[in-house]
Amino acid sequence: MTLPLRVTVAPERADASPGDALTFDVTVRNASDIVEHYGVEFLGLPDGSQVRIEPDVAKLRPSESGTLTVRISLPVQPPAPAGTYVLGALVQSKYRHDVSRCVEVPMELASIESITVKATPEVVTGGRAGRYTVEASNGGNAPVRLYLAATDPERRVTTTFEPGWVDLPPGTSAQALLTVQAPLPWNREKARQLTITATPDLPGATPGTGTATFQQRPRFASKFAKVAGIAAAVLVVAAAVAVPTLLLARSNAKDDKAEAAATTPVVPPTAPGQQQSSPAQQQPSAPPSVAQGQPSAPVGGGQPSAETPSEEATEQAPRRIDLTKDKNGVLASDAYRNDGFLASGDPGGIAVPGCENATAVSVIPGADQKKFLTTANPDDATKCNNVPMLLDFVQGAPAGGLTLVPVTKNALEMEVTYADLSRTLEPTLSVPENKAKARGGIEQVTVRPRSQDGAATAPVALTEMVLTPLR
Structure with missing residues (x-):
C-alpha cells in the first residue's frame, strides 16, 4: 500500500x-x-x-x-x-x-565535565594535625570516578583521604575525610595553603580543584615570645641606667683613694736594730670560721660526704610530678611551666563537634572524686574532655624520658615529637631514656583517645608524670 x-x-x-x-x-x-x-x-x-x-x-x-x-x-x-x-x-x-x-x-x-571540590571548614587551626570534610560534586552528564589528593607548595604536609576515591553518577556529590599533618613551626604561626584535587579516571580529563588553609600554632606560644621581648627591653633600659652609675662610682672611689694617700702621715726611718710595728704587721686574727667556732674545711680539698647526694645527681634523677596539685577548674596555659612544660588542648588533632575552641586544660574530680588533669573548653572545665592534650616542653630543656599515668588503662595513646623532628606512637604512654636520648630528647607529646573519630567515652585523663631530664 x-x-x-x-x-x-x-x-x-x-x-x-x-x-x-x-x-x-x-x-x-x-x-x-x-x-x-x-x-x-x-x-x-x-x-x-x-x-x-x-x-x-x-x-x-x-x-x-x-x-x-x-x-x-x-x-x-x-x-x-x-x-x-x-x-x-x-x-x-x-x-x-x-x-x-x-x-x-x-x-x-557528548559528555561534559563539571567537577567541584569544597573543604569544610576552609581554615583549620591546630597543632601538628588537622581534619577537613571534603565534598566532591559531579555537575557533568556522565558517571565518573574521582581520585582525591591534596598538596602544598612547600611539600611539608602529609595528607590522607578516607576514602581515597568516590564514584559519582551525574548530578550527585559525596564526602571524604581529609587528615593533614605537618611539622610544627618553632616560634610563630604558619599558614599552609592546600590545593585539593579530584581527578576523573578518564585520560586527559580536567580535575576539579578546591583550596583550604591549615593554620598551625607554633611550638612555643607567641605570648611567651612577647614576654621575653619585653623582658629584654627592660634589661636594655636597666643597663643604660646602671652603666653610667657604675662608672661614676668607680671615678669617685679613685678620687677618695688619691685623697687618702695625700693625707697619710710619713713614718720616719727605723734606726738599726729597732723594730717598727705597724697595723699591717700585727698578728692577723683567725679566720671568721675559726673565730666563730665553726669547723674548718678538711685538708686536701674537702670532698663532699658519700652520704650526701651531689646537686648534679639530684637534678638528673627522675621527677614525679603530680598533675592534680592545682585546685579544681580551668588552669592557665603556663600552670606547669615551673615543672618544665606547657599544657593545652589541641582541638585540631581530632575534630570533636562543638569543641573547636577547646584549647584549655583543667583539673576536675572523677566519679570516685579522685582528681585528674584533662582537656577542657575555656569556659567550662567539664566540657570537651576528649579533645587531645598537647604537652610542650620548654625551649632548651627537652625531656630525656617520660611516663604518663592515665586514669583508665589502655584508653589513650601518645604521639611523641623528638628534637630531630621524628615522631613515634606510644600506646603505653611511656618513652624510655635511651630511646629519647638517641633522638635528641622529647620536644612535645600529644595524648588522645585511641578512637580516631573523637567519639571515645573515656576522657583524656592523667594523674601523674614521671619526667627524666636529658643527660
Whole structure:
C-alpha cells in the first residue's frame, strides 16, 4: 500500500553537546489525491529541551511538497545524560490521524565535565594535625570516578583521604575525610595553603580543584615570645641606667683613694736594730670560721660526704610530678611551666563537634572524686574532655624520658615529637631514656583517645608524670 505522504529529514544524524542549538529541515510530500494539512513533532528529546517549528502547519495540494524547519535547544543545567538518543520526526495529518509517518534521527550527546571540590571548614587551626570534610560534586552528564589528593607548595604536609576515591553518577556529590599533618613551626604561626584535587579516571580529563588553609600554632606560644621581648627591653633600659652609675662610682672611689694617700702621715726611718710595728704587721686574727667556732674545711680539698647526694645527681634523677596539685577548674596555659612544660588542648588533632575552641586544660574530680588533669573548653572545665592534650616542653630543656599515668588503662595513646623532628606512637604512654636520648630528647607529646573519630567515652585523663631530664 502506498503511503499518502513521503518524509525526509536533513541532516540525517546529529552530534551535540548540552546547551547546543540544533536545526532540522523536515520535507513533506503529499502523495494523496486531496489537500492535506501536515504538522511535525520531534520525539525522544532529552528532558528540558525546547522546540520551535516554522511554519506550524504545511498546507499541501496533491503531489505538492513543503518544508518545516525544526529548531531544538538542548538544556544546559542540569545537562542531559551523555549517550546516543534516537529522535523521531513524526509527521501527521491534522485531520486524519491515521495518515502519519515517523523518520528516526540518531543524535550523539557528548559528555561534559563539571567537577567541584569544597573543604569544610576552609581554615583549620591546630597543632601538628588537622581534619577537613571534603565534598566532591559531579555537575557533568556522565558517571565518573574521582581520585582525591591534596598538596602544598612547600611539600611539608602529609595528607590522607578516607576514602581515597568516590564514584559519582551525574548530578550527585559525596564526602571524604581529609587528615593533614605537618611539622610544627618553632616560634610563630604558619599558614599552609592546600590545593585539593579530584581527578576523573578518564585520560586527559580536567580535575576539579578546591583550596583550604591549615593554620598551625607554633611550638612555643607567641605570648611567651612577647614576654621575653619585653623582658629584654627592660634589661636594655636597666643597663643604660646602671652603666653610667657604675662608672661614676668607680671615678669617685679613685678620687677618695688619691685623697687618702695625700693625707697619710710619713713614718720616719727605723734606726738599726729597732723594730717598727705597724697595723699591717700585727698578728692577723683567725679566720671568721675559726673565730666563730665553726669547723674548718678538711685538708686536701674537702670532698663532699658519700652520704650526701651531689646537686648534679639530684637534678638528673627522675621527677614525679603530680598533675592534680592545682585546685579544681580551668588552669592557665603556663600552670606547669615551673615543672618544665606547657599544657593545652589541641582541638585540631581530632575534630570533636562543638569543641573547636577547646584549647584549655583543667583539673576536675572523677566519679570516685579522685582528681585528674584533662582537656577542657575555656569556659567550662567539664566540657570537651576528649579533645587531645598537647604537652610542650620548654625551649632548651627537652625531656630525656617520660611516663604518663592515665586514669583508665589502655584508653589513650601518645604521639611523641623528638628534637630531630621524628615522631613515634606510644600506646603505653611511656618513652624510655635511651630511646629519647638517641633522638635528641622529647620536644612535645600529644595524648588522645585511641578512637580516631573523637567519639571515645573515656576522657583524656592523667594523674601523674614521671619526667627524666636529658643527660
